[in-house]
Amino acid sequence: MDEPGPTEWQPRSGPAVGVGPWADERDEPAPTDPRYDPDLLADGDTRNVVDAYRYWTREAIVADIDARRHPFHVAIENFAHDANIGTVVRTANAFAAAAVHIVGRRRWNRRGAMVTDRYQHLMHHESVADLIDWARGEGIAVVAVDNTPGARPLETADLPRECVLLFGQEGPGVSDDAQRHADLTVSIAQFGSTRSINAGVAAGIAMHAWIRQHADPDRAW
Incomplete structure (x- = not known):
């Protein structure tokens, strides 16, 4: 279900935020x-x-x-109507990503975006192959983020400055097709019992890894 979410963000209870006239x-x-x-x-x-x-x-x-956007993109597969997409969009907006790419189903639940999709460029691709073709045409590296055998640790990997960080949907992770065509696959180090990290959380971790390597912290708010 594609829910539009609130017209603008406000807490459900308590005083209003922001400024008056x-x-x-x-x-x-x-x-x-x-x-x-x-x-x-x-x-x-x-x-x-x-x-x-x-x-x-x-x-x-x-x-x-x-005028200040960073040259990294974020893509997330949406073949099972992933509920994490809103969170990914909100985080991408916070880090001034060039664009967020929705791969698969066009419709997604916008509530988690907290209306940040109004300020974030969004693109849609019918399939992973379409996303890969777009990236190749733009000269942008595709970096899959998934804990799979052979993946390089995100903590020590050198992320390309111009890239698209690709995330799978909750549960199955990055699709086999995406992994086969990615220029690089990185994994996030885990130390507990869970087999995987929430897709929205993983996206935030990977985006911040890019920020630490390539962004100028003096330009942050």
Whole structure:
């Protein structure tokens, strides 16, 4: 089921987050910069955005992120309607990924994204083969993330700067077809009893590994 989720993020209980109308928050005239949304300036901004983007239009926020996006992509297989996709999208937005690629079913549950899909570029591919063809055409390496024999430890692997991190769906993991065509397969070190890590969690770990290797922490909020 493809659930749209809330129109904008707010906690289900407790006080609202964000800021009120500009006139109530600041002792200065409202800005006339076109990046600012007149309705948000008048009514307040309770969206799930960092303070630097308060009162900005969605288009202005996306344009600003586009100027700073990182050259890594994230792909997740969605052949069984994986419920982790929303979490992956939200994390990809936090790390300013170039795009999130949904492989398989086009429809996905958006609740976990907490409306961050409004600010994150999304692409759809019918099959793993389509994703691989797209990556080859863009000159981007495909890095499968799965705990399979022969995988290199993510903790010591050198991730390509321009790559797509590919994750399987919850349970079966990365499909055999994806593993065969990936340029590199990496695994996340585990020390407990469970056989696998939640796909959404694994995606966050791998994305942060890329950030640690290639991103400039001085550019973070």
